Amino acid sequence: MEKKTVVKVNENNYETALIAKSLKQAVLDLKIISGKTMDLNIMEVEISEHKCAVVSIEGMASTASMAELVFRPLMEFDVKGYATEEDVFNFLTKQSLLSAERKILTTYGEVFLTLFSGFAVVFIDGCDKCVAFGIQGFDKRSIEEPTSDGNLNGSHEGFIETIRTNISLIRRRLKTPKLRFDMQQIGNDSKTDVCVAYITDKAPQGVIDKVKENLNKIDLDTIITTGYVEPFLQGKHKSLFSNVLATDRPDSFCAKLNEGRVGVLVDGVPLALICPSLFIENFQTIDDYVNKPFYTTYIRWIKYLAFFLAIALPGICVAIATNHPEILTHKFLINLSASEEVTPYSFFFEAIIITIMYELMREAGIRLPKAIGGAVSIVGALIIGDAAVSSSLVSAPLLIIIGLTATASFVIPNLNPQTSVFRMLFILAGGFGGLFGITLCFAFMLINISALENYGVPYNAPLSPFTFKAMRDVVTRPSFLKLGRTKTIVENLNGAKKI
Amino acid sequence: MRKISFGQMTVILFISRIFYSLTFVPFMYSDVTCQVIGFAISTAIECLAVIPAIILYKKHPDKNLCQIAYEKSKLCGILISVAFAFAAVLIINRLLRFFGYFMYVTFPDFLPSWVVISAIAVISFYAAFQGIEAISRSAGLTFAFFIVSFVIVIAALSTKMSYSNVMFDYPEISDISHEVFNELSKFSELLLFPILYPYVKEKAGKSIYGAIALKLIFVYVITTVCVLTLGSYLNISKFPFFDLGTYAETFIIERLDAFLLPAWILVAFIKAALFMFIGKIALSTSFKRTKANVYLLILSVAALAASLAAVLQEKWNFPVWDKVVVTILILVLGVLLPLVYCFGKGDESETE
Numbered sequence A: 001m002e003k004k005t006v007v008k009v010n011e012n013n014y015e016t017a018l019i020a021k022s023l024k025q026a027v028l029d030l031k032i033i034s035g036k037t038m039d040l041n042i043m044e045v046e047i048s049e050h051k052c053a054v055v056s057i058e059g060m061a062s063t064a065s066m067a068e069l070v071f072r073p074l075m076e077f078d079v080k081g082y083a084t085e086e087d088v089f090n091f092l093t094k095q096s097l098l099s100a101e102r103k104i105l106t107t108y109g110e111v112f113l114t115l116f117s118g119f120a121v122v123f124i125d126g127c128d129k130c131v132a133f134g135i136q137g138f139d140k141r142s143i144e145e146p147t148s149d150g151n152l153n154g155s156h157e158g159f160i161e162t163i164r165t166n167i168s169l170i171r172r173r174l175k176t177p178k179l180r181f182d183m184q185q186i187g188n189d190s191k192t193d194v195c196v197a198y199i200t201d202k203a204p205q206g207v208i209d210k211v212k213e214n215l216n217k218i219d220l221d222t223i224i225t226t227g228y229v230e231p232f233l234q235g236k237h238k239s240l241f242s243n244v245l246a247t248d249r250p251d252s253f254c255a256k257l258n259e260g261r262v263g264v265l266v267d268g269v270p271l272a273l274i275c276p277s278l279f280i281e282n283f284q285t286i287d288d289y290v291n292k293p294f295y296t297t298y299i300r301w302i303k304y305l306a307f308f309l310a311i312a313l314p315g316i317c318v319a320i321a322t323n324h325p326e327i328l329t330h331k332f333l334i335n336l337s338a339s340e341e342v343t344p345y346s347f348f349f350e351a352i353i354i355t356i357m358y359e360l361m362r363e364a365g366i367r368l369p370k371a372i373g374g375a376v377s378i379v380g381a382l383i384i385g386d387a388a389v390s391s392s393l394v395s396a397p398l399l400i401i402i403g404l405t406a407t408a409s410f411v412i413p414n415l416n417p418q419t420s421v422f423r424m425l426f427i428l429a430g431g432f433g434g435l436f437g438i439t440l441c442f443a444f445m446l447i448n449i450s451a452l453e454n455y456g457v458p459y460n461a462p463l464s465p466f467t468f469k470a471m472r473d474v475v476t477r478p479s480f481l482k483l484g485r486t487k488t489i490v491e492n493l494n495g496a497k498k499i
Numbered sequence B: 001m002r003k004i005s006f007g008q009m010t011v012i013l014f015i016s017r018i019f020y021s022l023t024f025v026p027f028m029y030s031d032v033t034c035q036v037i038g039f040a041i042s043t044a045i046e047c048l049a050v051i052p053a054i055i056l057y058k059k060h061p062d063k064n065l066c067q068i069a070y071e072k073s074k075l076c077g078i079l080i081s082v083a084f085a086f087a088a089v090l091i092i093n094r095l096l097r098f099f100g101y102f103m104y105v106t107f108p109d110f111l112p113s114w115v116v117i118s119a120i121a122v123i124s125f126y127a128a129f130q131g132i133e134a135i136s137r138s139a140g141l142t143f144a145f146f147i148v149s150f151v152i153v154i155a156a157l158s159t160k161m162s163y164s165n166v167m168f169d170y171p172e173i174s175d176i177s178h179e180v181f182n183e184l185s186k187f188s189e190l191l192l193f194p195i196l197y198p199y200v201k202e203k204a205g206k207s208i209y210g211a212i213a214l215k216l217i218f219v220y221v222i223t224t225v226c227v228l229t230l231g232s233y234l235n236i237s238k239f240p241f242f243d244l245g246t247y248a249e250t251f252i253i254e255r256l257d258a259f260l261l262p263a264w265i266l267v268a269f270i271k272a273a274l275f276m277f278i279g280k281i282a283l284s285t286s287f288k289r290t291k292a293n294v295y296l297l298i299l300s301v302a303a304l305a306a307s308l309a310a311v312l313q314e315k316w317n318f319p320v321w322d323k324v325v326v327t328i329l330i331l332v333l334g335v336l337l338p339l340v341y342c343f344g345k346g347d348e349s350e351t352e
Helices: A023-034 A063-076 A085-094 A108-115 A163-173 A205-216 A226-234 A250-258 A279-283 A293-323 A330-341 A347-367 A370-390 A396-411 A413-450 A468-475 B006-021 B032-049 B051-059 B065-072 B074-106 B113-130 B132-160 B173-185 B189-199 B204-235 B240-247 B257-286 B292-312 B320-341
Strands: A040-047 A050-057 A102-105 A119-124 A130-134 A179-186 A192-199 A245-247 A262-266 A272-275
Touching: A023 A040, A023 A050, A023 A108, A023 A119, A040 A063, A050 A063, A050 A085, A050 A108, A063 A119, A085 A119, A085 A130, A102 A108, A108 A119, A108 A130, A163 A179, A163 A192, A163 A250, A163 A262, A179 A205, A192 A205, A192 A250, A205 A226, A205 A262, A226 A262, A226 A272, A245 A250, A250 A262, A250 A272, A279 A293, A279 A413, A293 A347, A293 A396, A293 A413, A293 A468, A330 A396, A347 A370, A347 A396, A347 A413, A370 A396, A396 A413, A413 B113, A413 B132, A413 B257, B006 B132, B006 B189, B006 B204, B006 B257, B032 B051, B032 B173, B032 B204, B032 B320, B051 B065, B051 B189, B051 B204, B051 B320, B065 B074, B065 B189, B065 B257, B065 B320, B074 B113, B074 B189, B074 B257, B074 B292, B074 B320, B113 B132, B113 B257, B113 B292, B132 B204, B132 B240, B132 B257, B173 B320, B189 B204, B189 B257, B189 B320, B204 B240, B240 B257, B257 B292
Parallel strands: none
Antiparallel strands: A040 A050, A050 A119, A102 A130, A119 A130, A179 A192, A192 A262, A245 A272, A262 A272
16 A cells, blocks of 8 residues: 555545554544544543544444443453553454454544444554444434335335345345355445445356446446446446336345346445346336236236337327327217317327326425325316316316326336336327327337347347247246246347357 | 347348338239239249358358458449448438338328438438347337237238139239349348348348248238238229228227338338448448448438438339339349359358
8 A cells, every 4th residue: 555644634635644653643633634523523541551542423333332342341451461552452353352343444544434334443542553343323214115116915125225234135035155245435425335246156247347347437426326326337328218227125136136137236225226137127026926927927918008008198199189080980089079179279289288287296296295295196186187177178088098198107117207208209209290200209219229238138138139938027927837947047138248 | 240140130131121012012014923923933033142142151251242342452342332332322212212102192181201201211310320239129129010010900801801802814924024023123132131141140141031931921921911802902002001901990990000000110210220221331341431320321311312302392203224223233232243252262260
């Protein structure tokens, strides 16, 4: 390590600066670096007639653990027989069991990183090293049911904000030494813990290395959410779809690791990222593997239909009603014509208005507290459902179409951003270009999905390039008697390249 | 180099081939017997015509025709690259104009034709820009969509088919030869293959035969369905295949052309994207200084401008020279040149 002078250490050069031998100087340095921040606790004590200081961050370390695991053993420690500060240091590091997690630190950078991770650090006068003890005790949310990916029959545990708890949730489900967690700090200021998880004999080494390489490329000051990390994992392709899957379920995460994927956990976020991911995985839930195969197969097709309805139904209806009414049956056409006669605007314009209103209501429902969010739904239903129709602002058939579309979009929550945008694009394309416009919009979406690949795996595999074996879990859901025998490692899909 | 599979190559060649098959069956000059015989003869000739390109592929599996020519002689390489780009522009121009005409005839009060062809050109450019893998993956899904919609339409027509519609006539040799020439002039995949085979992982030779076989099956099925369903109406129908969709009816919707139109548009944009892509590859092989995507843009703009010039003046009929020039280019670039270069020394690597 590059030797740097400890004199005049400050908040800009502290990271590699060596710890001062003198306790007085070390404490002074800590105060200078931290700018005398109020949450830095420095408690000076005397052990074996040697001056020491126990440093911690308020709220990050457990006071009970500190008293029980650090203060009491230190104070009960008999001084006789230990002459030098080196002996005290050796006692702390080699002959005592003050805490399960113990680190020897030599620079102020390491000191602050461990302090902010909830460690207590013991400085000894005359010693240019210090010892850190893991006694984290910050408040954290308990493990709760996942909010974004609900299920009926699977596990009800979801990831929380604390990365180490999340790691334990994964480890509990995969009790193999081949499961590895490689931790690194990312973010110039935040030094956020980011963990790469994989199973050694399943995940391709090239993908593991590439994920780590991509993470190392991140040059941001802070990592607040997974959204900061995701673009670096996604690759260069510009697409409306994301080829990195986010999940808040440890069971889904473990299933993907078992398929040879590489997972990324970010401290402070109750989500984990999985790469590479496939388009078709947006339609798969953990319940699919709990229910009977015949039912899952049926529900899967309902989900595929739901995706189609969510993006294209209003657009196709606008295209047909505006440009190709001859396609409709006579009775349907007469009914549609009768309902449209009383409305002031065209079907196309009505569709745009209702879709925008729906997006407004949805966004308001998400952002508002749950109690008020329900009220938004009621107001929305009243305004759209009753008032808009009775005042002849919009026609009832259109309302049914948008209602059906909205319901369909809830079936595939992972693709909600894409369905929202494409829905509007399809309406515009259908209104201006009829079925021709719809098809061009579909072609754009097709190319957009087809061009996407991540870590050598095409995003729309196993559909195209077609992989027969993998397609069994797409068009149907085989029983585990069959599914268990076939390893569905993504690297084995047709079109997947070794990187 | 990014590679595609044998199956993907088969599908993209098939998709490219069926674009014209979807627009055919004008029985004005030729009856069904001539067509059936004509398809069989033209398919046999197509199978023979691809042999030089396949030999070339076996000798130089990792180099396209332009690269091989450029390595032998720079001037020849440049000329061949330019010829390929020119052929690509001509074929895209034909495709766009044809599509503009189709929209003009079937939906006269709908979008102006120039908007239609411009939109297809833009989407095709986007696809070609994304590369051969993206095109081939899209072609796979288009193929599936096309088959599903075709099956739905045939199922909906099943009650309307009648053997009384079949009319056989004694075939005239001149009609058969005309049909054969007509079919061969549409075999533009002979231009795609010598440029695209380095992108295929293995069995590239079999892929073109697979595409020809699929096309033959498809044209026989479509001819049978057209004859059994439309009967003598075929003589006046401009787009019999599309008329099948118009004629098909279910209890949900009155006409099923809504299924065929998207399939047709997707097929058109895949074909246009493929030719834009090979034009780009051909030019970038010989003119390496400029970025390949600049050539793509130039080719797309040139093809679109040529189409717009014709469409805006409502010149729908293709001049005879157009068909002759395209046929000559197909024969020279797809058969003659591979034949010339396949006599040279090959590369060491084995393919099949």
